[in-house]
Amino acid sequence: MPGAAPMRVCHGDLNHKNWLLSDSQQLYLVDWDQASLGDIAFDLSVVLINYVPRPQWEDWLRAYGSSLTSDLLQRITWYGRLHLLHEVAAQYAAQRYTEMNQALTQLQQLSLAQ
DSSP states (O other), X not given: OOOOOOXXXXXXXXXXXXXXXXXXXXXXXXXXTTOEEEOTHHHHHHHHHHHSOGGGHHHHHHHHTOOOOXXXXXXXXXXXXXXXXXXXXXXXXXXXXXXXXXXXXXXHHHHHHO
16 A cells, blocks of 8 residues: 555545535535545545546546645555455446446556556
């Protein structure tokens, strides 16, 4: 695992099912059951690997208010691999082989992109 990072509140389950858009176009993050203190790269990795194409990570992080340093990239990649390995195991256990193969493909692409 990469070096220590400042502890921040992490949601722990940042997937699209936990984002609600109100009628007034306000975005809400719900389901904080897995919240904890940790490295913000934990949450960022889920968002980036699942919703943002790799060439856009730097721009997305800039809009977020951060910059893609080599340290942050290393941490995002490490947590991304962890998330994807858990996803592979969960999909295998549920016998969802198409989804498992998609996670394996993402894992391979993440490893090649670094």
